[in-house]
Amino acid sequence: MPKHEKIVETIPVGPLGIIALESSKSLGAKINEHLVSWRDLRESEHKETIAFKGYQRDSFLINACCPRFGTGEAKGMIKETVRGYDLYLLVDVTNYSLTYSVCGHTNHMSPDDHYQDLKRIIAAVGGKARRITVIMPYLYEGRQHRRNSRESLDCALALQELTNMGVESIITFDAHDPRVQNSIPLNTFETVQPTYQFIKAILKNVPDIKMDADHMMVISPDEGGMSRAVYFANVLGLDMGMFYKRRDYTKIINGRNPIVAHEFLGDDVEGKDILIVDDIVSSGESMLDVASELKRRKANRIFVVSTFGLFTGGLDKFDKAYEEGLIYRLMTTNLVYQSPELLTKPYYINVDMSKYIALIIDTLNHDNSISGLLNPVERINKVLEKYNQTKKK
Structure with missing residues (x-):
């Protein structure tokens, strides 16, 4: 039985919603396709109950944006309801391809710009979501994870700022140093290896x-x-x-x-x-x-x-x-x-990585453990066997 078929044993935390910021639109679309397909095929006797309201939809993507004024200032806007939703915010802070105008001059978006847009969207949610999880594959300021001299600890400050705004969990991939999670010991911080x-x-x-x-x-x-x-x-x-x-x-x-x-x-x-x-x-x-x-x-x-x-x-x-x-x-x-x-x-x-992220989101939405997804030894052994690769040591 596929892993995504085993999840229906538990009730979802809330209606699933994915906000893919402009920096992660293409990845968000692929993740959404997987989730829509899985939930269309999934059978359960409980799917018609109120606990599963909105479980099957044509899209789980929430319409949100961060328009800018002529000065370069911006605001976060969410154009549909997110009340009671289990929200997953997806952001790529390294996407330099996006630009915005400042007094007629074109600026490429930096990690700081993407991070500010993430905070704007969280602020626009206004505490109405049931739960907010941030999926930030490349951890913002993750390379500035420790202090060597009199210098700032940007990554720790950013993590604390997000949790203070109401973010419950932060999921990142291959963090430069996972010990940055010590800055938010009472919140969930997962670093996933691909x-x-x-x-x-x-x-x-x-x-x-x-x-x-x-x-x-x-x-x-x-x-x-x-x-x-x-x-x-x-x-x-x-x-x-x-x-x-x-x-x-x-x-x-x-x-x-x-x-x-x-x-x-x-x-x-x-x-x-x-x-x-x-x-x-x-x-x-x-x-x-x-x-x-x-x-x-x-x-x-x-x-x-x-x-x-x-x-x-x-x-x-x-x-x-x-x-x-x-x-x-x-x-x-x-x-x-x-x-x-x-x-x-x-x-x-x-x-x-879209299928993997979709599987993590689906599992968390059902409030199930993702420990099996974080340790892929079993799946690695299966794929080695499939391609006739023997492990010798």
Whole structure:
């Protein structure tokens, strides 16, 4: 029985409503399609009762927007009732493709702009919803998660601000440091790993892949991503290695200490396919430096696997790396904005997360536990078996 068929054993918390802010319209539409399809097919003797009112609808998307004045000021507007609803707000704070006008000048929306729009929509709800859950795949200011000197703790402040506005739960993906949840200890904060979706996408798109310790290895590009790489290696039964960055702490370039060299710790990579696993591809320079070092050590095909593809420096360097045989495939999710140019690249594999998010929303709406969804080991083993991949260690 499919997982989404088991949920009808409990009554929904309230009528389901999804508010996909402008930054997440395309992802929200895909999530909505899954939910509408599942609930149309779902059978239950209780569906005609008042507790299931509005359970089956043509769309669960709520009409909301954030129009702006000529000065750039904005307001949140919700154009239909949300009283008593179990609301899920979806926002992509990294979507730079959206613009607005300030006194005749065009501005691209920054993470700060998207975050303010999220707060405006929460304010427009006005406390009338039964419950508000924010799904923020890329955690706003998640990279500013700790204090190294006299500096701001932006992520912690944002989480506290949202919960003070009435948000009950915050769901994010692959948080840079999950310990930011300590700033809101009495509220739900879930950081979801897309490990299963990555493994499934590789098996589907690379038919000749061999996911065993003799043919593949997992690499963490830095010490901060060790736990992510360890999990990948454990569920696949692979060896792992890591690079650590030697930095010049006497200089600051673009807000960071420049990397002097990448040092490698791990077994021999010669002749093996490599999964370089990280949470963010920003400019991509660090990731490509690691790929170059692995090729120098005679690694075979290199797969760059990252939850968020931001590509702040454009795609030219990845095009060049692909042409030179430095990387074989690049995989990121659709949790954040993907440029049309990226989707056309021959080396790019798009990992769709809409079904997974729809399943999380459906489960939470029925007030069921999502612990089984957060630990996908069983599903990973099934997909490995489906593609005849034996786990050897």
